[in-house]
Amino acid sequence: MLSAFKTCYENLVTRRPKLVLLFVALITLGAALGLPRFKLDASADSLTLEADEALDYYREIAERYASGDFLVVTYRYKDGDLFSDQSLATLRELRDELAQVDGVSSVQSILDVPLLYSPKLAISDVADGIRTLSTPGTDKKLARQEFLSSPIYRDLILSPDGQTTAVLVNLELDSRGIELVRERDALRRKRSEEGLSAGEAARLEEVGRTYLQHRTSREQASRARVETVRGIIDGYRDEAELFLGGVSMITADMVSFIKSDLVVFGTGILIFIVATLLIIFRQLRWVLLPLSTCVIAAVTMLGLLSWLDWRLTVISANFVALLLIITLAITIHLAVRYRELAARNPEWTREELALAVVRFMARPCLYTALTTIVAFVSLVASGIRPVIDFGWMMTIGVTLALALSFLIIPSALMLLSKRTDGSGEDSAGGKESDSAFTLLFSRFAERRRAVVLGVSLLAAVASAVGISQLKVENRFIDYFDDSTEIYQGMLVIDRRLGGTVTLDIILDQPEREESAFAGEEDPFAADAGAEEDPFATGDPFAAGEDPFGGGGEAVEDSYWFTVAGLSKIEQLHDFLEQQPEIGKVQSLATLYKVARDLNDGPLNDFELAVARTSLPEQINDVLVDPYLSIEHNQARITLRAMETDPNLHREELINRIYRYAEDEMGVAPENIHQTGLLVLYNNMLQSLFKSQILTLGAVFVGILLMFLVLFRSLWLAVIALVPNMLAACVVLGGMGLAGIPLDMMTITIAAITVGIGVDHAIHYLYRFRAEFAKDGDYVATMHRSHATIGRAMFYTAITIIAGFSILALSKFVPSIYFGLLTALAMTAALLGSLTLLPLLLLLIKPLPAPEGPGKPQETEERAAEAVS
Known part of the structure; x- marks a missing residue:
């Protein structure tokens, strides 16, 4: 079977090269037709764990309390007091314009919220009518003081200096989307747990497709809405300092970052590829052939993703840069080998040269591709959707790059005239100065063995220390450059609001x-032993009829609106407010505090029940409904963490809250739950340590097994793995020592380093074995290998290092870290492959002595035949 495939392939490449190139062109064209369908994704689904039950709970709570998405506009008047008539008139115009935007359900500002202390009302007066800042005759000084000191608005709607306010733009809740995604996830x-019936499997496919279509339309509408809001804000920048914040804005901007990164990275890497190839080969054909292969691979893969409706995220957007770099590395190895053979064998025909290149390079390139694939497949263990997608995309991409390289390069060489301008070239087909440069590494490894081993050991120890200090805790705000509106807006909201x-x-x-009256005397309670009940015709509270509420919900179901329930909420509320990394806390305790103050003393359960049913709608909307679910016997406390606080440790904060509620308040563990973006983000971060271990473990095991198959020697397998393990540890240790935390991007670096770094080891060991068969001299073999394959390794490594460094141009900080740290790791991998790897071969001598000397060319040809 394998022999038949080899024969078919060789016949196509050597006898039907035009047909092969036509086939590739048609495939590329077909894929390119799908590019208009190409989509990007920066939704919440792309930033969470794949199977996080907390995500389903988050959606359930969001739907229950109608807490949809929102935008925040910070407003700071430039030319005077925020509470001046002109400032408030400008703010009113801004609010009214924002309220007209499609998809906005309501807009809340200092102009609209109820005032209870301007002047202070008696609790009996609350139901008579609520005053706002827009009400004629409102005392602005009192209102300002209320916004600064009232437990309702303090640290929420007005900054401590009284000059910056927040306009909350509430968006319509996507109930349909929540319903679809919860069904899909269930x-x-x-x-995964039980298996699905045929009907359920069909339903899963249908609901998944429906949700994707729904989410696409919602995301498009969301981005359009953000742009509309930005346009409105821009019209007021002459009068006020304004920033836009909120998840929708971040999502829209992250899509812009992805698009920008695709353009910048793609263009930058293509320019770099051209420059690199010109410097290395100085021949137009060796610029056009690798460049064409890289472009075709990228276009084909992007087109395939478009047809499959497989969307790029902030993480997987880097796959384009990686694919170009990996494709270029394969083509450079093919090009260098072809030039070597052409220089040594000027009498060979184009067919002989093309077949010799394919036969000699097929196995090492195949195994380098497989090891790279193993590295990317291991990312599936992360459990993080964008990382999983990134792994599968790169797996397909590397396979495609290998196939296209071995179709395009040999076929094109069959159509181009043979060129053997070898002036100034050594026996390897390269410039003598190039070979001399790589020989510096082999000479250093030979003459400075103790230095190589000592530096490697020192790097290993330092890496171990750094890895022990590695952390996952980071600040989301640090993901963005300080010039971006995301960063500036989050900074203002975090520090002032x-x-x-x-x-x-x-x-x-x-x-x-x-019941609501448990624990104290109920003035309407009947004696349990009485035969006659004056209210026997129907207890208004037992039957769900509230004489004060016009037929509202049953009072006895409102445990959390009793003295006992509110006291518990208040105790936890006060504890949360004392935590340094927590900003604004809101709950029913806020209303409880205000009610006590307005009443000039505590209220009993009956008074609370009456007050709840008689509260005006404005008060209910702000102080009750967001924090109480009578139907589910549930209360909700909301808070906002200070993202800019350097002491914010999400996991520790979450556990601290649980410990206090359970140990100090006696709340049963099953009766308290935490949710929100902080929990979801923390779950993702905490999974990174486990994912890193699983990922690296899978990579090392998979690559070790491949080395055993390829080299049929445990010693060679271990020798090949050591330098790359060290390179991966160096980058992880460097992150720990530098205080750079693991995140969705950096988690992939170690696996990618090993997966791509072992390519050097495979190519070097494969050439080393072929060269060793000539004379059995380890030192001479090392120098010859450095002069030949060492040069190709150097070229590809420099290309990869410089290519990844281009990611530093991104405005998304994790992409910058990803690019620079991967460049560092590949530098360590290259140095290890050119120094530590050959030194280990010299010290361990794992290869059997050759049977007898033979002619170099014959030995090489036999090696090539063995490959085939």
Whole structure:
């Protein structure tokens, strides 16, 4: 089977090269036709764990409390006091324009919120009518003081200096999207745990497709809405300092970052490829052939993703740069080998040269591709959707790059005239100065063995120390350049307006608690032993009829609106406010504090029940409905963490809250839950350590097995793996020592380093074996290998290093870290392959002595035949 495939391939390449190139062109054209369908994704789904049950709970709570997405506009008047007539008139115009934007359900500002202390009302007066800042005759000084000191608005709607306010733009809740995604995720979980019936599998496919279409339309509408809001804001920048914040804005900007990165990285790497090839080969054909192969691979892969509706995220957007670099590395190895053979054998025909290149390079290139694929497949273990997609995309991309390289390069060489301008070239077909440069490494490894081993050992020890200090805790704000509006807006909201990252604490009613009047005398309670009940015709509270509420919900179901329930909420609320990394906290305790103050003393359960049913809608909307679910016997505390606080440790904060509620308050573990973006983001971060271990473990095991198959020697397999393990440890240790945390981007670096770095080891060891068969001299073999394959390794490594360094141009900080750290890792891998790897071969001598000397060319041809 394998022989038949080889024969078919060789016949196509050597006898039908035009047909092969036509086939490639048609495939590329077909893929390119799908490019208009290409989509990007920066939704919340692309930043969470694949099967995080907390995500489903988050969506459930969001739907229950109608807490949809929102945008925040910070407003700071430039020419005077924020509460001046002109400033408030400008703010009113801005608010009214924002309220007209499609998809906006309401807009809340200092102009609209109810005022209870301007002047202070008695609790009995609250139901008579609520004053706002827009109400004629409102005392602005009192209103300003209320915004600064009231437990309702303090650190929420007005900055401590009284000059910056927030306009909250509430967006319509996507109930349909929540319904679809929860059904999809439930079916996915069942598929992984129990399996699905045929009907359920069909339903999963249908609901997945429907949700994707729905999300696409919603994302397009969201981006258009953000642009509309930005346009409105721009019209007021002459009068006020304005920043836009919110998840929708971040999502829209991240899509822009992806697009920018694709253009910048793609263009930058293509320019670099041309420059590199001109410097290395100085021949037009060796610029056009690798460049064409790289472009065709990228276009074909992007087209395939478009047809499959497989979307790029901030993470997987880097796959284009990686694919170009990996494709270029394969073509450079083919080009260098062809030039070597052409220089040594000027009498060979084009067919002989093309076949010799393919036969000698097929196995090492195949195994380098497979090891790279193993590295990327291992990313599936991360459990993080964009990382998983990145792994599969690169797996397909590397396979495609290998296939296209071995189709395009040999076929094109069959159509081009043979060129053997070898002036100034050594026996390897390269400039003598190039060979001399790589020979510096082999001479150093031979003469400075102790230095090589000592530096390697020192690097290993330093890496171990650094890895022990590696952390996952990081600040989301640090993901963005300080010139971006995301960074500036988050900074203003975080420091002046009570924090940015949301956390919800959900309290379920304890089972032992009874009615709303439990624990104190109910003026309407009947004696349990009485035969006659003056209210026997129907207890208004038992039957769900509230004489004060016009038929509202049953009072006895509102445990959290009793003295006992509110006291528990207040205790936890006060504890949260004392935590240094927490900004604004909101709950029913806020209303409880205000009610006590307005009443000039505590309220009993009956007074609370009456007050709840008589509150005006404005108060309910702000102080009750977002924090109480009577139907589910549940209370909600919302808070915002200070993202800019250097002491923010999400996992520790979450556990601290749980410990206090359970140990100090006696709340049963099953009755308290935490959710929100802070929890989801923390879950993703905490999975990174486990993912890193699983990823590296899978990579090392998979590559070791491949080395055993390729070299049939445990010693050679271990020798090949050591320099690359060291390179991966160097980059992880360097991150730990430099205080750079693991995140969605940097988690992939170690696996990619090993996967791509071992390419050097495979090519070097494969050439070393072929050269060793000539004379059995380890030292001479090392120098010859450095002069030949060493040069190709150097070229490809420099290309990879410089290519990754281009990622430093991104505005997305993790991409910058990814590019620079991967460049560092590849530098370490190259140095290891050119110094430590050959030194280990000299010291261990793992190869059997050759049977007898033979002519170099014959030995090489036999090696090539063995490859085939």
